Amino acid sequence: MMNAALWAVAAFALAVAVLLFVMGWYSPPTNNWLVHPRIFQWGSRAVEYVPGETALDRTYNYSGAVIIVGAGAAGLAAAKVLESNKIKYVILEATERYGGRVKADTTFADFPIDLAAEWIHNLPGILDVLSGRDNAASPPELVPWLLQESCEWDGRSLKTISTFTNNFAFRVFPEYKFKRSTWYRFVRERFAEKVEHRIQYSSPVAEVDYSKGQVTVTTTSGKRFVADKVIMTASVGVLRSGNIRFVPALSAQRTRALDAVEFKPGFKLVLKFSVKFYPDGINWALPSEDDGERGWYDMAFKKDAKSNVLGFLCTGAGTKPYYAMKSDEEIVTAVLNELDKIYDNQASRTFTGDYRLEDWGRKEFTRGMWVVGAETDESTLTEINTPLEDKVYFAGEAHDVNRQMGVPGAILSGLDTVDRLLSHGMRLASGENGCWGGSEQAVGLGESLVGSE
Ligand SMILES: Cc1cc2nc3c(=O)[nH]c(=O)nc-3n(C[C@H](O)[C@H](O)[C@H](O)COP(=O)(O)OP(=O)(O)OC[C@H]3O[C@@H](n4cnc5c(N)ncnc54)[C@H](O)[C@@H]3O)c2cc1C
Numbered sequence: 509m510m511n512a513a514l515w516a517v518a519a520f521a522l523a524v525a526v527l528l529f530v531m532g533w534y535s536p537p538t539n540n541w542l543v544h545p546r547i548f549q550w551g552s553r554a555v556e557y558v559p560g561e562t563a564l565d566r567t568y569n570y571s572g573a574v575i576i577v578g579a580g581a582a583g584l585a586a587a588k589v590l591e592s593n594k595i596k597y598v599i600l601e602a603t604e605r606y607g608g609r610v611k612a613d614t615t616f617a618d619f620p621i622d623l624a625a626e627w628i629h630n631l632p633g634i635l636d637v638l639s640g641r642d643n644a645a646s647p648p649e650l651v652p653w654l655l656q657e658s659c660e661w662d663g664r665s666l667k668t669i670s671t672f673t674n675n676f677a678f679r680v681f682p683e684y685k686f687k688r689s690t691w692y693r694f695v696r697e698r699f700a701e702k703v704e705h706r707i708q709y710s711s712p713v714a715e716v717d718y719s720k721g722q723v724t725v726t727t728t729s730g731k732r733f734v735a736d737k738v739i740m741t742a743s744v745g746v747l748r749s750g751n752i753r754f755v756p757a758l759s760a761q762r763t764r765a766l767d768a769v770e771f772k773p774g775f776k777l778v779l780k781f782s783v784k785f786y787p788d789g790i791n792w793a794l795p796s797e798d799d800g801e802r803g804w805y806d807m808a809f810k811k812d813a814k815s816n817v818l819g820f821l822c823t824g825a826g827t828k829p830y831y832a833m834k835s836d837e838e839i840v841t842a843v844l845n846e847l848d849k850i851y852d853n854q855a856s857r858t859f860t861g862d863y864r865l866e867d868w869g870r871k872e873f874t875r876g877m878w879v880v881g882a883e884t885d886e887s888t889l890t891e892i893n894t895p896l897e898d899k900v901y902f903a904g905e906a907h908d909v910n911r912q913m914g915v916p917g918a919i920l921s922g923l924d925t926v927d928r929l930l931s932h933g934m935r936l937a938s939g940e941n942g943c944w945g946g947s948e949q950a951v952g953l954g955e956s957l958v959g960s961e
Pocket residue numbers: 577578579580581582583600601602603606607608609610623624625626627628629711712713714741742743746752775776868873874876877878879903904905906913914915916918
């Protein structure tokens with residue numbers, strides 16, 4: 509009897525401790541994995557890793573030249589620092605647009621739509637850090653992603669998710685969305701507009717040769733660029749594909765580390781309806797969490813919009829049936845059919861025929877959706893962040909040592925990387941290391957930034 513009471517008290521105390529921990533009221537004093545699981549060190553829970561200032565708030569004196577590969581959030585952020593410090597650089601972008609995995613459509617509905625990154629998985633204060641102290645752009649208005657009505661669908665039955673669960677989810681992992689803006693606009697106004705004139709579009713990089721004193725970067729059309737340093741921001745999916753040849757080749761250890769980063773295929777489908785027959789969110793349960801994510805959500809949630817726009821996100825193994833289909837139309841029909849099963853044919857009856865499908869998993873220069881940062885361990889982060897002979901640096905969402913996620917992680921990684929590169933270059937130029945020609949050599953190389961056939 510006594511034993512049972514003690515067990516009950518112990519179980520209750522343990523439950524309270526776990527609850528307090530999960531709710532964030534107790535902050536463990538150690539980084540021990542057991543008491544400080546990685547999931548609680550990323551995104552909105554990684555407050556302690558957010559830097560007080562970034563490269564945007566510092567000045568640099570570097571006379572070398574830099575090639576940035578990729579005009580996504582990371583590349584554009586790094587470029588802004590080079591631009592404001594009057595350092596020679598060029599951005600080689602594979603596609604005909606900047607932004608990478610930030611992309612918007614402003615004509616589809618009566619509010620702008622993000623076709624890739626959409627949520628701020630971080631506390632809103634991160635936006636000020638990413639903007640830098642000198643930022644003149646006005647702060648965007650945000651809405652909390654605190655769902656009021658949501659459900660779970662398992663392919664047969666629909667279960668309502670309780671208000672308690674929605675509140676709890678928001679408390680554990682708060683997320684926000686832009687009310688009238690987009691991630692694309694945020695990146696455009698803070699970064700792209702300042703550096704756009706330095707982007708060479710339709711320039712896929714095929715080879716990075718760092719075997720000599722300077723780095724030679726060759727595009728698929730054979731155009732060559734030479735500089736002192738390179739910042740490589742292609743996604744983990746692109747790096748893994750082997751489409752960019754490194755000379756010397758990447759080590760087996762680095763290749764294994766890149767393989768260890770969780771980066772799944774997937775797509776976003778945006779559908780327009782004449783009537784809103786759906787709740788704020790519908791999670792489509794998959795057999796295992798390892799299979800990725802699949803679900804619908806109201807893209808107009810709290811946007812004061814009249815358009816009825818439903819987003820469908822699908823990643824990981826959940827994409828298999830769709831990737832076996834022959835056309836985008838077939839995918840749209842399959843997604844509508846599933847909704848029809850849940851909502852008594854209301855989906856196909858009210859579908860306006862308007863949709864956007866962005867298949868990020870199968871785009872040649874992306875090859876995936878987002879990195880599951882919480883799955884990346886410290887040694888992997890260190891390995892993929894180590895520059896190649898202090899000449900080729902890596903940046904992008906997967907490389908963020910500040911443990912933010914998605915766009916904030918990509919931007920901070922771009923800023924951190926350029927800071928490391930320039931700080932090291934400045935030390936060398938001032939003779940601290942004493943073994944490298946510093947400014948003289950750097951200027952000479954800088955002049956050869958212009959590509960040659
Ligand atoms: C559908 C979707 C939803 C998402 N949702 C969110 C969200 O809600 N919130 C969030 O914060 N994040 C989200 N993300 C993740 C977020 O978009 C990315 O983390 C971030 O944009 C990555 O930026 P990056 O600069 O690291 O990489 P990228 O955006 O991939 O940029 C890399 C750039 O390099 C270019 N490139 C690639 N190969 C070459 C080459 N060989 N030569 C030259 N250029 C090359 C590419 O074209 C691209 O422009 C989402 C992503 C997707 C796809």
